[in-house]
Amino acid sequence: MNLKAILQEKFGFEQFRPGQEAVIRDVLDGQDTIAILPTGMGKSLCYQFPAALMDGTTLIISPLVALMEDQVAIMKKNGEKRVAALNSFLSYQEKQQVLRNLPAYKFIFISPEMLVQKKIMQAFKRIQLSLIVIDEAHCISQWGFDFRPDYLRIGEVFHEHERPPILALTATANQKVVEDIHHYLKLSNPIIHRQSVDRPNISYSFVKVDREDEKLEWLKNHVKRTVGPGIIYVASRKKADEIASLLQMLDISIASYHAGKEQEDRAFIQEQFINGELQWICSTNAFGMGIHKDNIRQVIHAHIPQTMAGYIQEVGRAGRDGEQSAATLLFTPEDEGRTRFIMQEDLPTETEIRHYNHLLAENASPTEAAQLAGISETSMRIIEYYRERMVVDAVIQQINALIQEKETQLQKIIRFVHTRVCIRKEILAFFDERQQALQAVCCSNCHSLDDTWLAKTAEDSGKQALNWRERLALLL
Amino acid sequence: MELSSILLKIIDQLDGERTIYAGYHLLRGKRSGQTLQDVEYYGLKPYFHIIPNCSKEIYDEAVNKLCQAHLIYFAADSFAHTTEKGKMEAQAIAEPQFNGWNYRGRELLFFSRLSLIVQAASHLKAGEPSFMPIQKNVEVQSFVKEFARSYSLKDPVFASTLKEELLHCMEKSGMTEEQKFILIHRLSGYRLTGWTWDQLSEQLQYPVANVRLLYIESLHRILKVIEASKDMALLPKIAENIKVTSYLTESANKTKQLFEMGLPMTAIAGRRKLKMSTIEDHFVEMAINDQKFPLTQFVSEAEAQAVVDKVRQIGTKRLRILKDQFPALSYFQLRLILGARTGGERS
Ligand SMILES: Nc1ncnc2c1ncn2[C@@H]1O[C@H](COP(=O)(O)OP(=O)(O)OP(=O)(O)O)[C@@H](O)[C@H]1O
Ligand SMILES: [Mg+2]
Ligand SMILES: [Zn+2]
Numbered sequence: 001m002n003l004k005a006i007l008q009e010k011f012g013f014e015q016f017r018p019g020q021e022a023v024i025r026d027v028l029d030g031q032d033t034i035a036i037l038p039t040g041m042g043k044s045l046c047y048q049f050p051a052a053l054m055d056g057t058t059l060i061i062s063p064l065v066a067l068m069e070d071q072v073a074i075m076k077k078n079g080e081k082r083v084a085a086l087n088s089f090l091s092y093q094e095k096q097q098v099l100r101n102l103p104a105y106k107f108i109f110i111s112p113e114m115l116v117q118k119k120i121m122q123a124f125k126r127i128q129l130s131l132i133v134i135d136e137a138h139c140i141s142q143w144g145f146d147f148r149p150d151y152l153r154i155g156e157v158f159h160e161h162e163r164p165p166i167l168a169l170t171a172t173a174n175q176k177v178v179e180d181i182h183h184y185l186k187l188s189n190p191i192i193h194r195q196s197v198d199r200p201n202i203s204y205s206f207v208k209v210d211r212e213d214e215k216l217e218w219l220k221n222h223v224k225r226t227v228g229p230g231i232i233y234v235a236s237r238k239k240a241d242e243i244a245s246l247l248q249m250l251d252i253s254i255a256s257y258h259a260g261k262e263q264e265d266r267a268f269i270q271e272q273f274i275n276g277e278l279q280w281i282c283s284t285n286a287f288g289m290g291i292h293k294d295n296i297r298q299v300i301h302a303h304i305p306q307t308m309a310g311y312i313q314e315v316g317r318a319g320r321d322g323e324q325s326a327a328t329l330l331f332t333p334e335d336e337g338r339t340r341f342i343m344q345e346d347l348p349t350e351t352e353i354r355h356y357n358h359l360l361a362e363n364a365s366p367t368e369a370a371q372l373a374g375i376s377e378t379s380m381r382i383i384e385y386y387r388e389r390m391v392v393d394a395v396i397q398q399i400n401a402l403i404q405e406k407e408t409q410l411q412k413i414i415r416f417v418h419t420r421v422c423i424r425k426e427i428l429a430f431f432d433e434r435q436q437a438l439q440a441v442c443c444s445n446c447h448s449l450d451d452t453w454l455a456k457t458a459e460d461s462g463k464q465a466l467n468w469r470e471r472l473a474l475l476l
Numbered sequence: 477m478e479l480s481s482i483l484l485k486i487i488d489q490l491d492g493e494r495t496i497y498a499g500y501h502l503l504r505g506k507r508s509g510q511t512l513q514d515v516e517y518y519g520l521k522p523y524f525h526i527i528p529n530c531s532k533e534i535y536d537e538a539v540n541k542l543c544q545a546h547l548i549y550f551a552a553d554s555f556a557h558t559t560e561k562g563k564m565e566a567q568a569i570a571e572p573q574f575n576g577w578n579y580r581g582r583e584l585l586f587f588s589r590l591s592l593i594v595q596a597a598s599h600l601k602a603g604e605p606s607f608m609p610i611q612k613n614v615e616v617q618s619f620v621k622e623f624a625r626s627y628s629l630k631d632p633v634f635a636s637t638l639k640e641e642l643l644h645c646m647e648k649s650g651m652t653e654e655q656k657f658i659l660i661h662r663l664s665g666y667r668l669t670g671w672t673w674d675q676l677s678e679q680l681q682y683p684v685a686n687v688r689l690l691y692i693e694s695l696h697r698i699l700k701v702i703e704a705s706k707d708m709a710l711l712p713k714i715a716e717n718i719k720v721t722s723y724l725t726e727s728a729n730k731t732k733q734l735f736e737m738g739l740p741m742t743a744i745a746g747r748r749k750l751k752m753s754t755i756e757d758h759f760v761e762m763a764i765n766d767q768k769f770p771l772t773q774f775v776s777e778a779e780a781q782a783v784v785d786k787v788r789q790i791g792t793k794r795l796r797i798l799k800d801q802f803p804a805l806s807y808f809q810l811r812l813i814l815g816a817r818t819g820g821e822r823s
């Protein structure tokens with residue numbers, strides 16, 4: 001089959017990006033497939049393409065409601081109207097409407113929580129599914145950076161012999177995570193496609209300073225004289241607001257972005273950034289997933305991220321257009337403790353688990369018990385998953401293992417930021433890869449990194465306040 | 477427009493008969509019996525629900541500001557009073573044109589509809605039929621979908637008509653230039669994205685809270701113009717069902733239905749498994765809001781009249797004082813009379 005002709009005709013792309021064609025062929029052959037393609041390299045095409053050639057519905061399991069909504073909106077924008085999303089944010093009526101019309105949709109996005117509900121499952125039994133896609137499949141692994149307990153249940157929903165092929169997609173999975181994907185999704189002899197995580201057009205630098213306030217000085221200096229568009233990742237909402245307003249005072253076109261802002265303002269910031277009306281975003285890790293902006297030139301971390309995989313995902317938002325881009329990690333020795341605190345904050349302690357268990361024995365509902373025991377919702381779902389399978393002592397052991405794993409991950413990234421060898425090489429090694437070729441512009445450890453290209457030549461255009469009459473005239 | 481000056485007006489109107497947090501509940505639009513009664517008794521309908529997400533910190537900050545400026549003080553009974561200076565200042569503040577009681581947050585729904593329609597029309601005008609909707613709310617999206625069935629958004633006449641109507645309403649509403657700036661900058665279109673509250677605040681050099689108040693007031697102004705006008709094609713359609721039609725809380729509405737079926741109050745409480753005091757609150761709510769509330773099923777006409785006269789004579793609506801004057805009437809009966817007969821202006 002001439003897939004390339006279809007690519008040009010149906011999707012308007014000249015050629016496949018590395019890895020896409022091979023994945024698509026295996027999916028079309030009906031094989032279970034695991035595809036590990038770097039961020040922004042076009043994983044969505046790996047299911048949209050086969051779906052276009054197959055009858056029936058493609059089901060896509062996606063971890064975040066916002067991500068799901070963005071994907072649905074993008075597909076609609078690109079002219080595919082037979083798309084729906086099923087998630088807990090729909091009203092009862094909206095849900096019913098989608099469920100009544102299931103066969104009419106070519107693509108259905110669903111959250112894992114929703115998928116495991118009996119009624120929903122039965123509804124899916126009645127339609128012809130041609131492909132099941134697990135997006136961001138690393139969420140299934142307890143050893144991954146983004147563990148979502150509900151992902152563990154996906155494998156239990158579909159039975160090996162009665163289901164269409166499964167395609168698991170992720171940007172970041174080392175061997176251990178791939179094994180988990182295989183095991184928990186109960187895949188049968190999956191074909192694994194792995195593209196190198198290396199992004200040759202991204203250069204890496206580490207900047208170590210002694211104190212928190214030196215970070216600010218560094219940022220002021222750096223952002224003032226280098227090009228955007230860029231993202232500055234920070235550890236907390238408060239920091240995001242603080243840094244954004246400081247840089248704004250220097251006439252830098254910047255806004256903060258985090259889950260504490262109201263929905264409309266978040267939409268504005270995202271849109272302004274994509275449109276180029278805003279040059280910089282200072283954000284918690286709430287920003288990024290599902291953002292489609294090709295020309296991000298810089299990603300700066302002003303803290304030590306929690307895991308390598310998370311770091312790579314965030315860095316991968318830079319340079320999707322293939323042009324030279326820069327990733328900078330700015331840290332102080334104190335960051336280690338801060339990051340550890342944030343990581344462990346939302347995992348329950350032994351006392352909390354016992355208290356929770358005790359409350360359940362007294363007939364409290366899981367939600368009530370979690371609230372009373374001071375356990376976060378994610379933790380509650382993790383505990384519930386294990387509780388259905390083992391006694392409480394074993395649950396505690398499991399959670400302790402998780403805490404330890406987090407610490408291991410943290411130690412890995414701490415070692416990473418202190419490395420003296422090539423940063424790129426370290427990243428590849430983390431994902432069980434060996435470095436292929438040296439990059440001309442590599443990293444701050446290799447040779448003195450040439451970043452003259454980063455220098456800003458013109459002032460940011462920024463937002464110009466129009467008078468309201470002019471603006472209204474432009475709008476309508 | 478500042479929270480503290482609005483608060484000063486509210487405290488002045490509450491006339492030293494309420495604690496400081498009555499204003500807080502009023503601004504947030506709390507639908508409890510007490511707040512709903514206060515709204516009516518003290519003529520505070522305009523301010524109801526105009527800052528639904530008002531935080532305690534912001535509120536306390538405004539309170540402190542008034543205290544420090546010696547505009548209000550707290551008496552031994554912990555009620556908030558305006559000082560002489562405060563009274564004068566309150567009178568001097570221009571009357572803002574809020575209409576919170578009638579919209580209760582639905583003015584935002586109006587603006588969301590408008591925003592999505594403008595975004596769509598703007599993109600169509602630029603020859604770009606697809607865009608990422610800035611409004612994610614499904615209710616808003618389906619309204620606009622429905623709307624687009626009746627009006628051709630891509631017709632250039634549509635865009636210019638909408639623009640003319642907006643200009644006309646903004647002009648006629650008497651809003652300030654700043655308010656026009658805010659409204660138009662909260663809209664998005666082709667290559668022109670709306671501004672966040674922070675960005676507006678930065679530009680206008682007001683705190684975010686003030687910008688929002690200006691925004692809400694401008695919406696109330698514009699809706700008033702739309703409702704009164706007869707010759708506009710689009711905006712009245714976009715403002716359809718924005719004004720609240722049932723002023724009762726949902727729960728009070730259920731109680732009302734049972735009452736209209738002929739059930740006595742105790743039976744309603746039993747049927748609905750609610751406390752008697754809650755049912756009483758519902759009846760007071762009905763008395764306030766329902767012009768046809770059968771007050772004389774609960775008190776005689778003479779009693780009602782006597783209470784009304786007394787309120788005028790002694791100039792207070794405080795229950796404890798009235799109860800001393802009318803020992804034969806229950807608190808509940810007094811509340812019904814006050815609700816049905818002495819409310820502020822009814823709109
Ligand atoms: N073969 C191709 N040629 C050109 N552009 C492509 C091709 N395939 C995909 N793209 C574009 O690449 C962009 C990123 O695609 P997509 O969202 O599928 O990436 P992703 O791998 O899922 O990223 P993420 O890791 O962020 O989830 C999209 O704008 C898409 O249209
Ligand atoms: Mg993706
Ligand atoms: Zn290197």
